[in-house]
Amino acid sequence: MSAASGARPSAASRAGRPRSNLRSRLFPGARASRPRPDSGRCYAITRCSIALALLGIALLAPLASAEVVHRERSLYQTILVVKQGRTLCLQFSLRRAQRNQSCLDERRPERMVLAYTRMMMAALLFGPAPQRILVVGVGGGTLPMALTAIYPEAQMDAVEIDPAVVKVAKRHFGFAESERLKVHVEDARVFTRRAVAAGRTYDLILLDAFGADYIPEHLMTREYLAETRALLTDDGALAANTFAISQLYDHESATYFDVFGPFFNLKLPSSGNRVILATKGRLPSLMTLNARAAELARSLAPYGIRIRDYPRRLKSEIDWAANTRVLTDQYAPANLLQAQ
Amino acid sequence: MSALIYCLAFVGGFVIMSLELLGGRVLAPYFGSSIHVWGSIITVFMASLALGYLAGGRWSLRSPSLPKFAGLLLIGAVLLYPLVYFSEPAMEWIFHAIEDPRYGSLTASMALFVLPTVMLGMISPYSVRLLVRTTEESGNVAGRLYFVSTAGSALGTLGTSFYFVLWWEINTILTLLTATLVLAGTTALVVARLRR
Numbered sequence: 001m002s003a004a005s006g007a008r009p010s011a012a013s014r015a016g017r018p019r020s021n022l023r024s025r026l027f028p029g030a031r032a033s034r035p036r037p038d039s040g041r042c043y044a045i046t047r048c049s050i051a052l053a054l055l056g057i058a059l060l061a062p063l064a065s066a067e068v069v070h071r072e073r074s075l076y077q078t079i080l081v082v083k084q085g086r087t088l089c090l091q092f093s094l095r096r097a098q099r100n101q102s103c104l105d106e107r108r109p110e111r112m113v114l115a116y117t118r119m120m121m122a123a124l125l126f127g128p129a130p131q132r133i134l135v136v137g138v139g140g141g142t143l144p145m146a147l148t149a150i151y152p153e154a155q156m157d158a159v160e161i162d163p164a165v166v167k168v169a170k171r172h173f174g175f176a177e178s179e180r181l182k183v184h185v186e187d188a189r190v191f192t193r194r195a196v197a198a199g200r201t202y203d204l205i206l207l208d209a210f211g212a213d214y215i216p217e218h219l220m221t222r223e224y225l226a227e228t229r230a231l232l233t234d235d236g237a238l239a240a241n242t243f244a245i246s247q248l249y250d251h252e253s254a255t256y257f258d259v260f261g262p263f264f265n266l267k268l269p270s271s272g273n274r275v276i277l278a279t280k281g282r283l284p285s286l287m288t289l290n291a292r293a294a295e296l297a298r299s300l301a302p303y304g305i306r307i308r309d310y311p312r313r314l315k316s317e318i319d320w321a322a323n324t325r326v327l328t329d330q331y332a333p334a335n336l337l338q339a340q
Numbered sequence: 341m342s343a344l345i346y347c348l349a350f351v352g353g354f355v356i357m358s359l360e361l362l363g364g365r366v367l368a369p370y371f372g373s374s375i376h377v378w379g380s381i382i383t384v385f386m387a388s389l390a391l392g393y394l395a396g397g398r399w400s401l402r403s404p405s406l407p408k409f410a411g412l413l414l415i416g417a418v419l420l421y422p423l424v425y426f427s428e429p430a431m432e433w434i435f436h437a438i439e440d441p442r443y444g445s446l447t448a449s450m451a452l453f454v455l456p457t458v459m460l461g462m463i464s465p466y467s468v469r470l471l472v473r474t475t476e477e478s479g480n481v482a483g484r485l486y487f488v489s490t491a492g493s494a495l496g497t498l499g500t501s502f503y504f505v506l507w508w509e510i511n512t513i514l515t516l517l518t519a520t521l522v523l524a525g526t527t528a529l530v531v532a533r534l535r536r
Contacts, residue, residue, distance in 0.1 A: 075375050161374060187372020190441050197436065218368035329369045330509035337506075 070172060074164030077214075081172045087113060088172060090140040090165075102140025104173050110149065111304045115271035116241050117142045118305045120206055122266050125292045125310065126237035126279055130154055130203035134195075134231065136188045136219075137209035138166055141175025146303055147204075148181050156181045157202075159191045161209075161216075189218050192227045201233045207240040217332040220252060224329075225259040229280060237279050244274040248338040250320035252276075255327045257318070264314040277314065286311055341406065344531055345467050346488045348413060351524045352463035353492030355517050358500040359420070360385045363453055365510050366423070370431040371445035380442070384449035385457055392461015399462065400469035406535075409466055410528035416459040417521035424511045427452050464489055 069088065070081035080091040090102040103113035112118045120143060124130075131154055135144050138160035148156060160166050163185045169175035177183050184191055188209055205228060209219050218224060232238060238260075242252050244267065256263050256276055263278040284292075289311035300307045327334060363381040364373065371377050396412070431448050438444040467485050472478045504513045 161372070186441065187374045187377075189369060190372045193370065193435065216373055217365075218373060221369075223369060328509070329365075330511060331505075332365070333506045336502075 070168065072164055072168070074162050076162045076164075079162075079164055079168055081168060089113075090168065090173065102142050102169075102173065104140060104142070109174060110146070110302050112142060112146065113304075114142070115268055116273035116275065117146075118303065119266050119268060119271065119273065119275040119310075120208065120239045120241060121146070121300065121303070121305050122275065122307070122310045122314070123204055123206065123237040123239035123277055124296055124300075125289050125307070125314075126277070126284060127203065127235045130236075132200075132202045132233075133157070133204045133206070134202040135159070135206045135208070136191075137207070138169055138175070138183065139208065140173040141169040142173070143206055143208065144181055145175060148178070150299055152180070154180065157184060157191075157195075158182070159184045159186065159188045161185070161187050188216075189224060189227075192224065192231065196227050196230050200231060201236070202231050203233050203236040205232060205236065205238040207238065210241065210243070215248075215334045215338060217327075217334045218329065220255065220327055220334045221332050222255055222258055222326055222328045225255060229259055229278075232280050234280055237277065240276040240278075242274050242276055243338065244272055246338045247340050248334060249274070250324040251327050251334070251337055253318075253320040254324040258326045262316045264316050265319070266310065266314055268313065283316055289314065341531065341535070342471050344528060345406075345409070345470055346484065348409070348524050348528060349463055349467045349485050349489040350492035351520060352413070352416075352460050353489035354496035354499075355416070355420075355521060356385070356389070356457060356460050356496065357493040358496035358504070358513070358517055359453065359456065361497055361500045362510055362513060363449065365505070366427055366452065367431070367445055367448055370435045371441050371448060374441065376442045377445045380445040380449045381453070383446065384453050388454045388457035389461040392458040392463075393465050395458065396462030396465035397469075400466045404466065404469045406470065406528055406532040409463075409470060410525045410532065412459060412462050412466060413521045413525035413528065416456055416463075417518045417525065419456040419459055420514065420521065421518040423452055423456075424514050 066082050066084045068080060069083045070079070072079045077092045080093075082089050082091060086106045088104045088106060089100040091099060092101055093099060100114060102117070105111045105113050112121075129151055130147075133144075133147055133151070133154050133156040135147075135156065135158040138144065138158050141158075144156060144158045147154065158181060160183065166175070166183055166185060170177075207219075207228070209216060228238065240256075243249055253265075253276075256278060260278040260280075262283055263276055264283060266275040266277060267273075290308075293307045293311050296307045325331065360381060363385070364378060367377050367381065371380075399408075430451050434444055434448045434451065438447055464485060467489075468478075468482055471481045471485070500513065504516075508516070
């Protein structure tokens with residue numbers, strides 16, 4: 001993060017300049033609309049420039065709170081790093097710019113700003129401290145960095161398809177690879193297949209590969225989940241950040257149920273996300289979860305995670321239509337279903 | 341008869357692009373959907389079509405006929421249908437044999453799509469041969485053929501990506517494409533028989 005702070009002001013001013021150009025292009029008439037006699041030209045120019053300056057201030061005021069620190073078109077998406085006050089956020093879309101993928105509070109970098117990242121950590125309720133962790137989808141690196149801090153002994157693999165995302169996470173969000181945290185820039189499906197073939201297993205798997213605009217459909221099928229389940233140790237846990245709305249909710253639920261059997265849904269009133277928590281074995285009882293939450297509470301507090309609140313919010317009821325079609329490699333129109 | 345040939349060229353274009361679009365879906369479980377996977381598929385389809393055009397033109401030199409033309413579509417169907425059964429084991433094998441996902445996906449695209457696409461690529465030049473009567477009209481005929489076959493391609497792309505994948509499984513779509521080719525080829529054979 002220290003390396004990034006030096007680069008930020010220049011990047012910000014670079015991002016700011018096209019805006020003012022655009023504005024003067026949008027309002028060229030301000031200067032040309034009223035022809036004046038020569039004697040008045042000087043006066044007119046002064047007045048116009050004052051008017052323009054006022055206009056500029058008026059237009060810039062709402063933008064001043066959120067500045068674009070970095071913008072980049074990668075192979076897969078448009079990557080934006082946006083700064084609002086002391087919070088730095090990663091966004092993958094221009095259209096739905098309000099959808100943050102990852103956020104960093106510069107005053108308290110360990111705090112997990114986004115609710116869904118805190119919800120993902122509920123997977124820790126399932127079992128003992130994880131030794132081997134797999135994170136699919138790096139984003140700003142919030143989850144991998146928190147997990148390396150909480151479990152310094154754990155070995156972690158983080159998979160990300162977009163090399164530009166890894167670069168941005170390193171430059172702006174303090175993400176760092178290490179002996180214990182390996183980044184694999186490749187498609188998660190390919191990584192998973194190779195890991196299964198190599199007989200690797202993980203105690204904790206976090207799936208966070210879905211952006212706001214596009215869903216990698218081959219990462220939302222029965223076959224993919226079965227491969228991922230094969231990577232889990234017997235008492236290992238999986239958390240997936242998934243969709244809370246649209247028709248896709250039912251299809252995704254049915255698919256998880258098909259592969260894992262009963263699973264927990266975690267939803268918070270404050271968050272539009274739904275986190276699925278699943279395991280190979282039986283779901284733990286509320287008593288076990290509460291006991292585990294009490295153990296974890298102190299170590300998770302610095303991250304803003306109120307883990308004691310989570311057990312009673314974990315629901316395993318079937319809240320989707322019973323005849324919902326399971327998504328498979330043969331039938332995976334997730335993006336079309338989400339749009340419906 | 342010329343209307344029939346235009347129709348068959350339309351079917352050929354439709355099937356080619358529908359197949360290409362499905363190619364991405366077929367490969368994704370093994371090779372992902374990284375940009376190089378689409379690169380592999382498009383490369384293989386373009387190269388196969390290029391070879392098909394060459395072969396179709398050559399073959400049209402040897403006493404061209406409607407039954408032979410029908411044969412292109414029927415053989416295309418025969419080469420297409422095995423994808424339903426053999427694409428998985430083929431990709432499984434290639435996935436383990438080739439570590440690099442770029443060359444893995446390229447090899448898999450070649451193994452799965454070269455044969456049917458070459459065959460379907462032969463349709464266009466062969467159609468030109470059957471339709472052209474005079475040198476003067478040759479450009480016009482070729483233009484119309486490009487029009488119908490490319491329009492077929494456009495519709496095949498749209499139909500597959502907007503609707504078919506929402507309605508049916510990939511193997512069902514592949515079976516329907518095969519059936520379409522068989523139907524088109526058989527129609528041509530029947531018409532050829534009736535005209536004699």
